[in-house]
Amino acid sequence: MRKIIIAGNWKMYKTISEALELVNGLKRILYNIENVEIVICPPYTCLDQISELISESNIKLGAQDMHWETEGAFTGEVSVLMLKDLSCRYVIIGHSERRQYFSETNETVNKKVKTALKYNITPIVCVGEKLEERQAGKTFQIIEDHIKNGLKDLSKEELARVVIAYEPVWAIGTGLTAKPEQAQEVHSFIRKLLSDMSDEETAQNITIQYGGSVKPDNTKDLIKQKDIDGALVGGASLKIDPFVEIIKNAAGLEAK
Numbered sequence: 001m002r003k004i005i006i007a008g009n010w011k012m013y014k015t016i017s018e019a020l021e022l023v024n025g026l027k028r029i030l031y032n033i034e035n036v037e038i039v040i041c042p043p044y045t046c047l048d049q050i051s052e053l054i055s056e057s058n059i060k061l062g063a064q065d066m067h068w069e070t071e072g073a074f075t076g077e078v079s080v081l082m083l084k085d086l087s088c089r090y091v092i093i094g095h096s097e098r099r100q101y102f103s104e105t106n107e108t109v110n111k112k113v114k115t116a117l118k119y120n121i122t123p124i125v126c127v128g129e130k131l132e133e134r135q136a137g138k139t140f141q142i143i144e145d146h147i148k149n150g151l152k153d154l155s156k157e158e159l160a161r162v163v164i165a166y167e168p169v170w171a172i173g174t175g176l177t178a179k180p181e182q183a184q185e186v187h188s189f190i191r192k193l194l195s196d197m198s199d200e201e202t203a204q205n206i207t208i209q210y211g212g213s214v215k216p217d218n219t220k221d222l223i224k225q226k227d228i229d230g231a232l233v234g235g236a237s238l239k240i241d242p243f244v245e246i247i248k249n250a251a252g253l254e255a256k
């Protein structure tokens with residue numbers, strides 16, 4: 001059975017005090033949710049204090065990126081060992097904003113994924129096409145490129161420990177969500193690629209999240225789709241009410 005994972009990607013939002021207020025609220029309201037894995041990915045500056053705050057709770061900690069080396073002269077970067085130190089369980093890799101503004105490539109994604117797996121942190125690997133790529137009929141080609149090269153040379157056992165997030169770039173922060181059937185079509189294609197790279201059983205157990213303007217009112221219809229196993233939430237994870245509602249909506253659905 002696949003785990004439904006709802007992860008909040010806070011991007012470059014929230015000071016420490018704002019972050020602690022939000023997490024205290026989430027903890028208070030979500031303490032009895034068991035069938036959804038709840039993950040928050042705050043900025044690095046908040047990780048330490050949030051880690052302590054959620055240590056006894058059902059909320060897991062993730063980071064938004066990391067370097068592929070464990071240490072070195074890489075000014076401004078954060079390593080996997082530093083994330084482990086803070087009890088991070090997840091790390092987002094290859095977000096489209098990193099690809100677009102910070103020269104992230106499938107090659108760097110691949111190196112980061114391997115390092116995260118080596119140190120037992122679950123990478124949430126983001127893939128997705130831009131609007132012009134969709135309009136040019138290149139969606140599947142782009143997804144195949146992101147999946148095959150981003151996850152290149154992973155063993156079956158390693159692939160089984162990866163989470164994928166399909167985030168069509170045109171749906172991020174725009175209020176334009178992919179229609180559930182439109183997203184399902186890509187999710188099922190991703191699962192087929194994963195099966196080709198491992199086997200059917202491994203692929204069936206990999207969580208594939210959807211991301212891009214996920215809101216309380218579209219969560220259920222998206223996650224009801226056969227191959228959509230949760231959400232990577234941006235804007236709606238920055239406030240208690242919508243994020244709680246998204247998680248509760250997901251918790252009300254049957255596991256797949």
Ligand code: 13P
Pocket residue numbers: 009095167171172173174175211212213214232233234235236
């Ligand atoms: P929004 O939910 O704000 O569209 O952001 C999605 C996203 O980029 C999550 O990683």
